[in-house]
Structure formats: C-alpha cells, structure tokens
Amino acid sequence: MAEKKIRIGTRDSELALWQAHTVQNKLNDLGYKTEIVAVKSQGDIILDKPLYELGITGIFTKTLDIAMINGDVDIAVHSMKDVPTALPTGIVQAAVLERANTLDILVHKGNLHFLETNGTIATGSLRRQAQWLNKYPNHTVVDLRGNVNSRMRKLQESDWNGAVFAAAGLERINLKPTDYIDLDWMIPAPAQGAMLVVAMGNDNFTLDALSNLNHVETQICTHIERQFLRTLEGGCTAPIGALATYNEDEDTIHFDGVLFSLDGKEKIEVHKIVDISEWKKLGFYSAQEILENGGTELMKQIKNNLKK
The missing domain is CATH 3.40.190.10 (Periplasmic binding protein-like II)
Structure with a gap:
C-alpha cells in the first residue's frame, strides 16, 4: 500500500494549532506526509460553567477521541495535563515530546x-x-x-x-x-509543560512514525506524575500538584506531590528522591503515602463539596 498521509487532529485554538504544527513539522522532517484537521471541543463551546461543574475529566480531549475512533483523524496532539489518566479503549499514548517550562x-x-x-x-x-x-x-x-x-x-x-x-x-x-x-512555590499540574500525541493502538504505521518523537526522560517523569494523580483521584477533579525531575549527575528522580483542600487550608505533601530504577511505581507509592496521611478523608470531602 502507498504510504499514508497522517491526519493530525487538533482543537482550533492558537495554542492547540501551534502544538499540532510542531508535531507536523517533526513528522515532515522525517519524511512523512501529514495534514492538520481542526475540530471544536465542548470545552471550547461551553464557556459559562467552571470545568469541574461540567463533570467530565477530559472535556477538551473527548471530541478528538471520537474523531479518531471514527477514523476522521489518525492522531491527536494535546497539552498532556489536559488528558485524562485513563485513555479511551483503543487509543494509546504514542509519543511524549520533550518538556517545556513546567512553571x-x-x-x-x-x-x-x-x-x-x-x-x-x-x-x-x-x-x-x-x-x-x-x-x-x-x-x-x-x-x-x-x-x-x-x-x-x-x-x-x-x-x-x-x-x-x-x-x-x-x-x-x-x-x-x-x-x-x-510562581516557583506552586507545584504544577501533573505533566504540565509536556505535549502528548495519541493514536489508535492498532495503527502500526502511525505508531512507528510517532515513536521517533518520543522523549524518554519526559515520558518517565510524566508517567510518575500521572500515576500519582490517577492513584489519588480515581476520576474526580481535585487540587493535586506533582512534579518529577531527573537528576542526570546522580541518576535519580526527585518527586514532589501535593494534595490540598479546596479552600487551601489543608495540605498533604510528599517528597522523594529515588534511584532511576524505581521510577515505575514511584507515583503509586507517593500517592499511597498521601492517602495514608489523611488524603483518603480529604478526597472524600473534596468529592462531596464538588457535588453540591
């Protein structure tokens, strides 16, 4: 079969288009054919309600997920912090680009x-x-x-x-x-500053193309942060910050994670420095520590307050 054109789905905001063009340029440089397909999301259309009231984690990604599952686009490019920790069935993480400023x-x-x-x-x-x-x-x-x-x-x-x-x-x-x-005192959102490209799990041609764009250090650090988020929140929006950084000289990962009450009065935090070999479960264990130190109760309160 002739080499296919990779259709890049994106929201139509200036930032989303910038991200899509960045991925397009990288794929073009590798010799792949591409085109950009802009799609409006519900998150862009409903502007009069706070995000947490809309009750959808991933309101900005849902429209593109549907376009991909329907076969209208081949890949979607997102700010990784906007992407739910559980991807829809059939869609996989194909590349995490090198992280920008996390602040x-x-x-x-x-x-x-x-x-x-x-x-x-x-x-x-x-x-x-x-x-x-x-x-x-x-x-x-x-x-x-x-x-x-x-x-x-x-x-x-x-x-x-x-x-x-x-x-x-x-x-x-x-x-x-x-x-x-x-605001160097503010712990960023999990995966802040990173861009994620997702594709269909059965699309080997596209997955192979995107594997060239993956930045391993960013992939590891964002995995830790998102694992921390997923373990804590279980599908509920909450004031959670997480930042993992790799220290090349020592071959270690530094991790800061935090959970707050909605009014900011309560704060439960965790700080870890571990050998790089321990990265796969670091987010999970850090979240467990928060849950054991009062986080379970605090998450219950947050869920109840957001339902009101």
Whole structure:
C-alpha cells in the first residue's frame, strides 16, 4: 500500500494549532506526509460553567477521541495535563515530546502591592486556586475560562489584580507579557509543560512514525506524575500538584506531590528522591503515602463539596 498521509487532529485554538504544527513539522522532517484537521471541543463551546461543574475529566480531549475512533483523524496532539489518566479503549499514548517550562506564572497589571494586602486572582484550576489561597488566605479567587488568548483578554478587561497561567502555553505562542512573576512555590499540574500525541493502538504505521518523537526522560517523569494523580483521584477533579525531575549527575528522580483542600487550608505533601530504577511505581507509592496521611478523608470531602 502507498504510504499514508497522517491526519493530525487538533482543537482550533492558537495554542492547540501551534502544538499540532510542531508535531507536523517533526513528522515532515522525517519524511512523512501529514495534514492538520481542526475540530471544536465542548470545552471550547461551553464557556459559562467552571470545568469541574461540567463533570467530565477530559472535556477538551473527548471530541478528538471520537474523531479518531471514527477514523476522521489518525492522531491527536494535546497539552498532556489536559488528558485524562485513563485513555479511551483503543487509543494509546504514542509519543511524549520533550518538556517545556513546567512553571505556573502570575500575570499582573504592573503593581504587586496587593500581594501584601487583599487581592483578586483569576484561575479556572482548582489546583491553582487551592495553592493560591494556602499562601494568600485573605485573597479572593474567581473563575476564569477559555483558551489562553481569551483568558488574557478577560484579565485586561477586568478589575482583577492578576491571573495564573502555565508559562509554557504563553511562551509557545509568544503571549508572555513583561508583567509577570514565576510562581516557583506552586507545584504544577501533573505533566504540565509536556505535549502528548495519541493514536489508535492498532495503527502500526502511525505508531512507528510517532515513536521517533518520543522523549524518554519526559515520558518517565510524566508517567510518575500521572500515576500519582490517577492513584489519588480515581476520576474526580481535585487540587493535586506533582512534579518529577531527573537528576542526570546522580541518576535519580526527585518527586514532589501535593494534595490540598479546596479552600487551601489543608495540605498533604510528599517528597522523594529515588534511584532511576524505581521510577515505575514511584507515583503509586507517593500517592499511597498521601492517602495514608489523611488524603483518603480529604478526597472524600473534596468529592462531596464538588457535588453540591
């Protein structure tokens, strides 16, 4: 059979298209034929409800999953932190690209006095909300939805003091302003800064092509973080942060994981340094430690509060 053209499914936001074009260029450089197919997701259409109220983990990935299962596209490119830890039957992780910046940043309006007093910060993320309130209990956190472009616009048009973004997303499409600070105290979302490419498990041609794009160090670190997330939450959205980093000199993995209450008042954390040989179960054991230290009870509370 003639070499097939790999159809790349993506959401139609600027960032999603940037990610899809990045994968397209890498595949083209390897001699593969490709085309980009843009698809609108429910997460982009329903902008008036907080994500956790929609009750779907993976609202941004679901439309592309369906397109792939229906045979309309061959692969989908995602920000890995948006992808549910359990992929739909038939769809597999085909490549994790080398990770970009993992930090969260605060985009502000040139004046940081509010950090010492009262302020209003915008974010659509329970994780960012809880960590912000843990550090700044006097502040108010408001919901902010939409793609990065519309969130930046809403911030400028509002009377908020600032909003929290993933640095990687803004850097990728040159939207990072001068008025920002790195939130190096905030533990990022599992797999933040990494891009994931998924394909059908029976599509050997495409899987073989994508295997060339996989970055092993990023794959290992994001596996640990997502295993930690999956063990803790069991399909429920919760304020969970996780970051695994590889130390080349010592051949070790450093892992920081954290679970917060929704109001940020309770915090259960875990820190580990292990030999690289122990990576496969590190996320699981770290999550078990959190669950044994009060995490089981806290997860029950979070689930009950989100149902109200």
